[in-house]
Amino acid sequence: MAEMMRAIRKATAAPGLVVEDVPRPTPGPEDVLVYVEAASLCGTDLHIWKWDDWSQRRIKPPLTLGHEFCGTVVACGDKVRQVQVGEYVSAESHVTCGMCYQCRTGQAHMCPNTEILGVDREGAFANYVVVPEKVIWKNDRTKLPPDIATLQEPFGNAVFATLAHELAGQTVLVLGCGPIGLFAVGIAKAVGAKAIFASDIRPKRLALGETMGATRVFNAAELGESMVQTVVEANGGYGVDIVFEMSGAASAITTAFRVVRNGGEVILFGIPAKPVEIDVAENMIFKNLTVRALNGRRIFDTWYKTRWLLEGGVVDLRPLVSKTIGFEEINDAMELLSSGEACKIVLLPNGGKPAAIPERSRQREPVPNITGAPVHR
Ligand SMILES: [Zn+2]
Ligand SMILES: [Zn+2]
Structure with a gap:
C-alpha cells in the first residue's frame, strides 16, 4: 500500500x-x-x-x-x-x-x-x-x-516589476501595500530611489511600508479625492517619476495616471477584477507616459536577482x-x-x-x- x-x-x-x-x-x-x-x-x-x-x-x-x-x-x-x-x-x-x-x-x-x-x-x-x-x-x-x-517565488514578481526600471535618484510611488507592493518598497529602497511613497487603505500595511523603507505613507481611504494633490505636494509640487500600481483597485489605477509626472512611467501589476476606465488623451498621450503592464517573473533571470537581494541581505x-x-x-x-x-x-x-x-x-x-x-x- x-x-x-x-x-x-x-x-x-x-x-x-x-x-x-x-x-x-x-x-x-x-x-x-x-x-x-x-x-x-x-x-x-x-x-x-x-x-x-x-x-x-x-x-x-x-x-x-x-x-x-x-x-x-x-x-x-x-x-x-x-x-x-x-x-x-x-x-x-x-x-x-x-x-x-x-x-x-x-x-x-x-x-x-x-x-x-x-x-x-x-x-x-x-x-x-x-x-x-x-x-x-x-x-x-x-x-x-x-x-x-x-x-522567493512571490518576491520574484516584485523583483521583475521593480527592477525593469532605473529607480536610482527617482521618486517612486507604490500603490497598494500587499506583499508584492511591500516587496517593491524594499527593492526601491535597496536600489537607491530618492523618495519612496506608499499608499494603502489599512494602517497595519502602511506601518509595514515604513518598516520596508517608505519615506512617506498615504492612507488612500482617509485622503480620498485629495490623494493626488497630497502626494504631489509631498513631492515638492511635482508629479511622481515612477508609479507602481500593485493593488488592482480601480481607484488606485486612476490615481496612478493622475499622479505621475509628464514623461513619467506607470507600471501596472495589480490585477483589476473588472475593466477600468482611463482618460487616454489627458492622462496618457498628453503626458507622454511610458506605461508597462507586467505579469510573472523572467525564468530564470529574475531568480538570480532575487537570490542576490535575499542571500546578500540587501532586502530583509x-x-x-x-x-x-x-x-x-x-x-x-x-x-x-x-x-x-x-x-x-x-x-x-x-x-x-x-x-x-x-x-x-x-x-x-x-x-x-x-x-x-x-x-x-
Ligand atoms: Zn503566489
Ligand atoms: Zn511554452
Missing part, C-alpha cells in the same frame, strides 16, 4: 479547503520528490479558497494547493542529472512547455501551455511535492531559512512573515489573509523538522556539465 501524507486540498467545487490524507506522490523519470519545509500562502490561494469566478473556471478539484515553497530533495527520477538527494531547493511554480514561440525566445513566463503548481497540477501544501527537475532552484541553507526561501523580508501555521489552521489563516490584516503566512507542513535522508541515497555521482567547470548552483 502506498505511503500516505497530509495535504491541503480543494476537495470539491465549493468554498473552503480541507486537510486530507492522500498517497505520497512518486517522482517520474525527470521529476524530483521534495520534502516540504515551508510553503507560503498567496492571493491566488485566497481566490481558490473563496471559490470565485476565476477559480471556478480554472481549478479542477480535487487538487492540492500551494505554489510557493522550499524543502529538501528526498528522491530523484532516473533521468534527473543536476539535482541530488539532500539538496535544499525551491521551484519556479510555472512549468512551461519549452517548445512554443515564447519559451524558445526567452519569454517562458508568457508560455500559453504553462501549468502552475497548486493551480493546474498538484501543489506544495503537503508533506511532499513532486516537481520536474527543470523548475528546481537550489538554495543556500546557511543564507536562507525556510520561511524566507519560500518567499523577515518583517513581512506575519505568522507560521500547521495544516489544521489553514481556513483560519485564509480568513486572516482575506481580512488584509496579515502579510505573508507560512505553512510548516512537517512542523519545521528536517528531512530524514537515508545515507546511501546521498552518494549519487554528480554529472559534470559540458565545460567541466563546477556546476553553477
Whole structure:
C-alpha cells in the first residue's frame, strides 16, 4: 500500500479547503520528490479558497494547493542529472512547455501551455511535492531559512516589476501595500530611489511600508479625492517619476495616471477584477507616459536577482512573515489573509523538522556539465 501524507486540498467545487490524507506522490523519470519545509500562502490561494469566478473556471478539484515553497530533495527520477538527494531547493511554480514561440525566445513566463503548481497540477501544501527537475532552484541553507526561501517565488514578481526600471535618484510611488507592493518598497529602497511613497487603505500595511523603507505613507481611504494633490505636494509640487500600481483597485489605477509626472512611467501589476476606465488623451498621450503592464517573473533571470537581494541581505523580508501555521489552521489563516490584516503566512507542513535522508541515497555521482567547470548552483 502506498505511503500516505497530509495535504491541503480543494476537495470539491465549493468554498473552503480541507486537510486530507492522500498517497505520497512518486517522482517520474525527470521529476524530483521534495520534502516540504515551508510553503507560503498567496492571493491566488485566497481566490481558490473563496471559490470565485476565476477559480471556478480554472481549478479542477480535487487538487492540492500551494505554489510557493522550499524543502529538501528526498528522491530523484532516473533521468534527473543536476539535482541530488539532500539538496535544499525551491521551484519556479510555472512549468512551461519549452517548445512554443515564447519559451524558445526567452519569454517562458508568457508560455500559453504553462501549468502552475497548486493551480493546474498538484501543489506544495503537503508533506511532499513532486516537481520536474527543470523548475528546481537550489538554495543556500546557511543564507536562507525556510520561511524566507519560500518567499522567493512571490518576491520574484516584485523583483521583475521593480527592477525593469532605473529607480536610482527617482521618486517612486507604490500603490497598494500587499506583499508584492511591500516587496517593491524594499527593492526601491535597496536600489537607491530618492523618495519612496506608499499608499494603502489599512494602517497595519502602511506601518509595514515604513518598516520596508517608505519615506512617506498615504492612507488612500482617509485622503480620498485629495490623494493626488497630497502626494504631489509631498513631492515638492511635482508629479511622481515612477508609479507602481500593485493593488488592482480601480481607484488606485486612476490615481496612478493622475499622479505621475509628464514623461513619467506607470507600471501596472495589480490585477483589476473588472475593466477600468482611463482618460487616454489627458492622462496618457498628453503626458507622454511610458506605461508597462507586467505579469510573472523572467525564468530564470529574475531568480538570480532575487537570490542576490535575499542571500546578500540587501532586502530583509523577515518583517513581512506575519505568522507560521500547521495544516489544521489553514481556513483560519485564509480568513486572516482575506481580512488584509496579515502579510505573508507560512505553512510548516512537517512542523519545521528536517528531512530524514537515508545515507546511501546521498552518494549519487554528480554529472559534470559540458565545460567541466563546477556546476553553477
Ligand atoms: Zn503566489
Ligand atoms: Zn511554452
